[in-house]
Each structure stands twice: as C-alpha cells, then as structure tokens.
Amino acid sequence: MSGLQFDQIRLPPECETLRAEVRAFLAEEIAAGAFDPHRPGHGDSHNRAFSKRVGAKGWIGMTWPKKYGGRDRSFLERYVVTEEFRVANAPVRLHFVADRQSGPILLKYAPEHVKMDILPRICRGELCFVIGMSEPGSGSDLFAAKAKATKVDGGWRLDGTKIWTSNAHIADYMLGLFRTSPPTKENRRHGLTQFLVDMKAPGITVNPIIQLTGQHDFNEVVFDGLFIPGDYALGEIDGAWKQATSELAYERSGPERFLETFYVMLELIRAIGPDPDIRSAEGLGRLVAQLHTLRRMSVSVAGMLQAGKEPVAEGSIVKDVGTVWEQKLPHRVRELTAFLSPEIGNRATLEEQLAFAVTVAPKLTIQGGTTEILRGIIARELGLR
Amino acid sequence: MAGDSDHIVADTAARIFADLADPQTINRANDSGWKAPLWRALEEAGLTLAWVPEDLGGSGASLGEGFAIIGAAGRYAVSVPLAETMLAGWLLARAGISSPAGAMSIAPARLHERIRIEGSRLRGQAVVPFAPETQHIAVLADTQVALVATKSCRVGKGRNLAGESAPVVDFPEAEALQVGAISISPEQFLLMGAAVRAMQTAGALQTILSMSVAYANERIAFERKIGKFQAVQQNLARLAGEAAAALAAAGSAADALAAHASNEAIFLEVASAKIRCAEAAAEASAIAHQVFGAIGFTQEHILHRFTLRMLGWRDDFGNESWWAAELGHRVARRGADEFWPLVASR
Numbered sequence: 001m002s003g004l005q006f007d008q009i010r011l012p013p014e015c016e017t018l019r020a021e022v023r024a025f026l027a028e029e030i031a032a033g034a035f036d037p038h039r040p041g042h043g044d045s046h047n048r049a050f051s052k053r054v055g056a057k058g059w060i061g062m063t064w065p066k067k068y069g070g071r072d073r074s075f076l077e078r079y080v081v082t083e084e085f086r087v088a089n090a091p092v093r094l095h096f097v098a099d100r101q102s103g104p105i106l107l108k109y110a111p112e113h114v115k116m117d118i119l120p121r122i123c124r125g126e127l128c129f130v131i132g133m134s135e136p137g138s139g140s141d142l143f144a145a146k147a148k149a150t151k152v153d154g155g156w157r158l159d160g161t162k163i164w165t166s167n168a169h170i171a172d173y174m175l176g177l178f179r180t181s182p183p184t185k186e187n188r189r190h191g192l193t194q195f196l197v198d199m200k201a202p203g204i205t206v207n208p209i210i211q212l213t214g215q216h217d218f219n220e221v222v223f224d225g226l227f228i229p230g231d232y233a234l235g236e237i238d239g240a241w242k243q244a245t246s247e248l249a250y251e252r253s254g255p256e257r258f259l260e261t262f263y264v265m266l267e268l269i270r271a272i273g274p275d276p277d278i279r280s281a282e283g284l285g286r287l288v289a290q291l292h293t294l295r296r297m298s299v300s301v302a303g304m305l306q307a308g309k310e311p312v313a314e315g316s317i318v319k320d321v322g323t324v325w326e327q328k329l330p331h332r333v334r335e336l337t338a339f340l341s342p343e344i345g346n347r348a349t350l351e352e353q354l355a356f357a358v359t360v361a362p363k364l365t366i367q368g369g370t371t372e373i374l375r376g377i378i379a380r381e382l383g384l385r
Numbered sequence: 386m387a388g389d390s391d392h393i394v395a396d397t398a399a400r401i402f403a404d405l406a407d408p409q410t411i412n413r414a415n416d417s418g419w420k421a422p423l424w425r426a427l428e429e430a431g432l433t434l435a436w437v438p439e440d441l442g443g444s445g446a447s448l449g450e451g452f453a454i455i456g457a458a459g460r461y462a463v464s465v466p467l468a469e470t471m472l473a474g475w476l477l478a479r480a481g482i483s484s485p486a487g488a489m490s491i492a493p494a495r496l497h498e499r500i501r502i503e504g505s506r507l508r509g510q511a512v513v514p515f516a517p518e519t520q521h522i523a524v525l526a527d528t529q530v531a532l533v534a535t536k537s538c539r540v541g542k543g544r545n546l547a548g549e550s551a552p553v554v555d556f557p558e559a560e561a562l563q564v565g566a567i568s569i570s571p572e573q574f575l576l577m578g579a580a581v582r583a584m585q586t587a588g589a590l591q592t593i594l595s596m597s598v599a600y601a602n603e604r605i606a607f608e609r610k611i612g613k614f615q616a617v618q619q620n621l622a623r624l625a626g627e628a629a630a631a632l633a634a635a636g637s638a639a640d641a642l643a644a645h646a647s648n649e650a651i652f653l654e655v656a657s658a659k660i661r662c663a664e665a666a667a668e669a670s671a672i673a674h675q676v677f678g679a680i681g682f683t684q685e686h687i688l689h690r691f692t693l694r695m696l697g698w699r700d701d702f703g704n705e706s707w708w709a710a711e712l713g714h715r716v717a718r719r720g721a722d723e724f725w726p727l728v729a730s731r
Contacts, residue, residue, distance in 0.1 A: 003591055004625065006633040008640040010731075019729065087725050262725075269721040276717045278710055285709030288716050289660035292653060292728055293634040300633060314629060321626040375622035376615070382598045382625060384612040 009303025055125025069123030132176025249315035258322030313381035330357035395453035459588020466515035473523035480565030578702030663705035
C-alpha cells in the first residue's frame with residue numbers, strides 16, 4: 001500500500017444551507033410528535049408516514065439521477081442529511097437501507113425497466129428494503145451461503161433460509177444472495193448471484209426473532225419455491241463476488257458508523273453541567289476529541305469518494321474505529337457520571353438512555369461486517385494477505 | 386484544503402531527509418556529524434524559516450506548506466531543531482522581529498513555565514528542546530517576545546524520552562537581543578505548538594505503520610510470515626486505525642489554522658489533534674513494539690527513534706489530559722444543545 005490518505009474535506013456552503021433545512025424539518029416533526037429525539041429505542045424506529053414526508057423533501061436517493069426520482073445531489077449533501085437525522089434519533093429504518101445500499105446496487109445492476117419501476121418509489125419513501133445475506137449456517141462467511149436459486153421457465157425458483165434479516169416483517173423487497181452454482185476448486189466465492197426479491201410474493205414465510213433488548217428487528221425468512229422473474233437477477237450470474245464496489249466504502253464510512261449511541265454524550269453534558277469537576281471535564285474532552293476525529297475521517301472518505309478516489313482501507317478503518325468507539329461510549333459515560341449527585345436534573349433520562357445504549361452496544365461491532373472481518377479487510381489493504 | 390504547493394514543499398523536505406537523515410544511517414552513526422550537513426541543506430532550501438515572511442529574513446511559506454514540512458520531518462523522526470526553529474521564527478515574526486540565521490528553539494514549551502521580562506532582562510526557567518544545539522531562543526513572556534542568544538543563558542543537562550537534549554534553561558538576568566510586543570495571545574502560541582507536535586506524531590505514525598507491515602511480511606515464525614497470523618493482522622489493523630486517526634486529526638487542525646478558522650473552531654481542532662495523536666502514540670507504539678518483538682527493543686533498531694520521540698512529544702505544549710480538561714470545560718459551558726452544532730460546523 002502507498003500509505004493512508006485523508007484529504008482535508010470541508011463541507012461546501014450548499015451543505016450548510018441544506019443542513020438548516022433539515023434541522024427545520026426535524027424540529028417541525030418533533031414538535032408535531034412524529035418522534036421523541038430523547039427516547040431512542042422507544043416508539044417505532046420505522047414510520048411509513050414519516051419516510052414519505054422525508055421522500056417528499058427529496059432526501060431519499062438524493063444522489064441518484066433525476067430520471068429515477070433522485071435529485072442529482074452530491075454525496076456530501078447526503079452526508080449532512082444522514083448525520084442530522086441520526087443525531088436527532090429520527091425513525092429512518094424504513095427507508096435507510098434502500099437509500100444507503102440497495103438503491104445504489106439496483107442503479108448499477110438492475111435492468112432499466114426495473115430501475116424505472118422501483119427507484120422512484122424508494123425516493124418517495126414508499127419502499128422498505130432488507131438485506132438477505134446471513135443464513136443459519138453462515139454469517140460473516142458470506143460465500144458459504146446455501147439458499148439456492150434454480151433456473152426455471154421465465155425466471156428462478158428460490159429455496160432456503162435467510163436469517164438475522166432486519167425489518168423483513170415490514171419489508172417490500174430484499175436484495176439477497178443465492179447460490180446458482182456450486183463453488184469451484186479454484187474459487188470458493190464463485191456460484192452466488194444477487195437477486196431482487198418481492199417480499200409480498202407467495203412462497204415466503206417471515207418468522208420473528210426478538211432481540212435481547214425486547215425489540216423486534218430480526219427475522220428468519222424462509223423461501224419455499226418462491227418464483228422470481230428472470231430480470232430480477234442482478235449483475236453477473238454466479239459472479240456476485242465481483243460486485244463489491246465502491247458503494248461498500250460509503251456503507252462502511254458513513255456517520256451512522258459512530259453516531260449510534262451519540263445521545264448518551266448529550267446526556268453526559270447535561271449531567272455534568274456547565275462547570276464540571278476535572279475528572280468529568282477531562283473525560284468529556286477526550287470523547288469530544290475522539291468524536292471530532294472520527295467525523296473528520298468520515299467526511300474525508302465521503303469527499304474522496306465523491307472525487308472519484310477509492311479509499312478502501314480508510315473507509316473500513318472508519319467503521320472499525322467508529323463502531324468500537326460508539327460501543328464503548330455508553331460505558332464511558334456511565335463511569336464519568338458515577339460520582340454525580342443522585343439529584344441531577346436529567347438522572348431519569350440519563351439512566352434510561354444508558355440502559356438502552358448499553359444493551360444495544362454489543363451489536364454495533366457485529367452488524368454490517370464484524371470487527372474481525374473489517375480488520376481482515378484492512379490487513380489485506382495494508383498488504384498482509 | 387492541502388494545496389499543490391504544500392506537496393512541492395513537503396517533497397523538497399522529504400528529499401532532503403531521505404538523502405541526509407536516513408534513520409538507519411543516523412542510528413548507526415557514532416557521532417552527530419550528520420547534523421551539520423542536514424541543517425545546511427534545510428537552511429539552503431529555506432525550510433528552517435519557512436514561517437518567516439521574506440522581509441523578516443525567511444522564505445515566506447504558507448502555514449499549510451509549513452505543516453507539510455513538519456509532517457515530513459515526523460515521518461523521518463528528524464532529530465534536529467527544525468520544528469522548533471520554524472515555531473521560533475513564526476513567533477518572532479508575530480512581534481515583527483527578524484529571524485537570525487542558525488538553529489533556534491522556543492520557550493515555554495511546557496505548561497506552567499513562566500518567564501518574565503523586565504526591560505530587556507529575562508528571568509525564569511523552562512525546558513527548552515534542543516537548547517544546546519541552538520544559537521538563539523525565542524521566548525514568550527506574557528504579551529512580549531524576546532530573542533536571546535542561547536549562550537547568554539545557563540543551559541542544564543536534561544534529555545527527553547528519546548535521548549534528545551531537552552535541558553532546563555535558566556534565564557537569570559539574560560539580556561534579550563530584541564524584545565517586541567506580540568500581536569497574538571499566548572494561547573495562540575500554545576495552539577501552534579500543539580498542532581506542530583500533533584503533525585510530527587502523525588508523520589511518525591505513518592512510518593511506524595509501514596515499517597511494521599513490512600516487517601510482518603518478512604519475519605518468519607512457525608514457518609509462516611508473522612503477517613499471515615490473524616492475531617498479528619488484527620493488531621496491525623488497529624495500528625492502522627490509530628495512524629489514520631492521528632493523520633486525520635492533525636491534518637484537520639493544520640488545515641483549520643491555515644484557513645484562519647474561528648477561534649472556537651481552531652481550539653476544537655487543535656485540542657482534538659493533540660489529544661487524539663497522543664492517544665494514538667501510546668496505543669500504536671505498544672502495537673508496533675509487539676510486532677517487532679525483542680528486535681525492536683534494541684538500540685540498534687530504528688523503531689525507538691519513532692516511538693520514543695512521539696511519546697515524548699505528548700508532554701510539550703500541554704499534554705493530552707490538560708487539553709482534554711480544557712476542551713471538556715468549554716464544551717460543558719456551551720451546553721448540550723450547542724455541542725452537535727459545534728462538531729457539525731467542522
């Protein structure tokens with residue numbers, strides 16, 4: 001490798017105009033009771049009416065071409081929208097997967113009429129997408145997937161099981177990885193194809209799996225002879241492994257990779273008050289420095305991608321360092337507030353948020369590529385594998 | 386944003402370091418005979434007084450260009466008072482004082498050190514990096530800057546973690562050659578010094594990362610290159626994360642200073658860089674030494690030239706704990722509702 005690079009990207013003025021619009025929108029939504037920014041984990045993390053209002057603003061699929069319902073805006077503008085929504089704890093679950101990763105894959109690999117059919121509906125906030133990769137017998141090892149797609153007249157028949165499928169119970173479509181051929185001796189990654197799956201079609205059973213937080217995101221999705229049309233196969237048959245593109249870097253390096261437990265930091269600031277003791281002040285200062293640094297790394301990767309560079313190692317590093325940080329954050333806040341008076345004004349909110357964040361924390365370094373897998377990717381980029 | 390000229394200047398600096406400050410050659414040298422030719426080359430290229438305007442005897446480079454030189458010096462763990470001379474020149478220029486030829490250092494480089502000026506006489510003590518290797522010291526005393534000849538001060542014997550001279554200098558009645566009122570606050574000097582040390586650290590970390598990866602790809606244990614072991618790969622990926630954080634944080638702070646961002650923004654940026662680079666220095670040096678094993682713990686190996694220097698730089702211009710407490714107090718005073726807008730503004 002030729003060394004790490006973080007170009008000094010500053011968000012251009014149009015981003016700040018947009019940020020003001022986004023903040024005004026979120027303030028109105030909060031005032032109207034659409035969600036409570038201080039109670040993450042309470043209320044619905046998905047909200048169809050809210051997603052449609054976000055779509056109407058033009059903030060879903062906003063980087064895509066206008067003819068597919070997008071707004072031709074920059075990835076830095078999308079960055080601003082993503083971070084403001086995340087910091088406000090807005091219920092974006094319904095549209096976020098489609099916006100971040102499913103849409104860009106369809107843009108690249110779907111036939112034109114499929115794009116014209118689906119992408120505008122994503123942009124309007126009408127569609128929820130899920131990712132079908134993990135299976136009961138395979139998680140991080142994507143290429144061990146067994147759920148299969150068999151060629152039939154006019155299309156494909158799907159059989160098998162996907163698991164840990166977040167939002168499958170509310171989803172309209174899945175982008176799933178299915179086996180179309182056995183792996184070859186030379187290439188164990190060969191033989192998988194990516195498919196667009198209509199979740200409302202007959203032949204799918206969605207079984208809920210309740211998480212340790214009591215929330216229901218996960219599902220087991222069973223395919224039993226589901227038929228899907230031929231034009232729902234995306235990209236090269238048997239060649240899904242080649243389709244890992246620069247979108248992956250966006251997926252890994254966005255603000256959602258370090259802001260997931262951000263709310264406890266705000267509660268920390270409220271708890272310690274305007275004139276904290278030296279221990280609280282130092283503890284807060286270190287967290288501020290770490291957060292600011294992560295954001296500068298993340299913005300830099302977004303800017304380099306926008307400029308056509310391929311910061312693969314840098315993008316993976318943002319997710320590795322960012323998720324480890326956001327996982328530790330609630331524990332750190334708990335330590336820093338340990339000696340505060342029980343009488344502090346925000347005690348109840350602080351404790352409620354800490355309880356939620358501490359419970360959620362373990363998943364942050366698992367979802368979307370575990371720490372171990374990410375570090376393997378970083379090691380490969382460093383030239384070690 | 387880093388301009389093309391930053392790269393040109395940094396390339397010039399890197400070429401000089403590669404020719405005259407190769408860490409391996411220097412580490413093997415029995416004496417400090419390499420220092421004079423290196424310094425001559427740096428002076429001739431106008432690098433030592435990069436931050437001094439031409440009418441005050443310098444080469445008038447931009448802040449960004451200067452930080453690029455400092456970053457390159459960090460990558461070579463250059464052990465001459467280049468950063469100190471650049472900072473001294475910058476400080477003197479803030480008072481309209483021309484920079485003399487030769488090496489300089491600065492005081493105070495540590496918190497809580499106070500030097501007083503009465504008339505043209507200095508009083509006080511400070512740890513002065515590289516003092517015995519300099520001809521002059523630029524001293525900040527409240528709102529004034531004094532240029533003093535090093536030989537007119539009492540120079541002690543101290544060294545830093547890396548064995549570089551960093552003695553306590555006593556200024557008992559030392560006579561200043563020139564004194565001028567400065568146009569900046571003492572805090573601005575501290576911020577510049579902290580940003581310089583952060584940039585040096587980020588540079589050193591880039592070399593530590595590439596050295597460690599190269600070694601893991603060479604060294605065989607249990608009949609495999611150690612870089613093929615997942616445990617080692619995971620450690621090196623963490624090292625890359627620390628090097629990345631330092632690079633991004635220091636680069637961002639330098640960019641904020643070069644772009645004359647608001648005081649509030651500069652404080653966030655520089656404090657964050659000093660804190661995060663110091664944290665990275667500790668984490669990364671542990672990992673790098675782990676990769677190199679006993680070989681890296683010898684005088685003979687060059688790893689210590691990088692790890693010990695960056696660990697020592699943590700203590701100059703405010704250590705990370707001090708900066709964190711300052712930053713924490715400021716953020717707390719602004720209140721929770723003003724915190725995200727501050728972060729998002731950068």
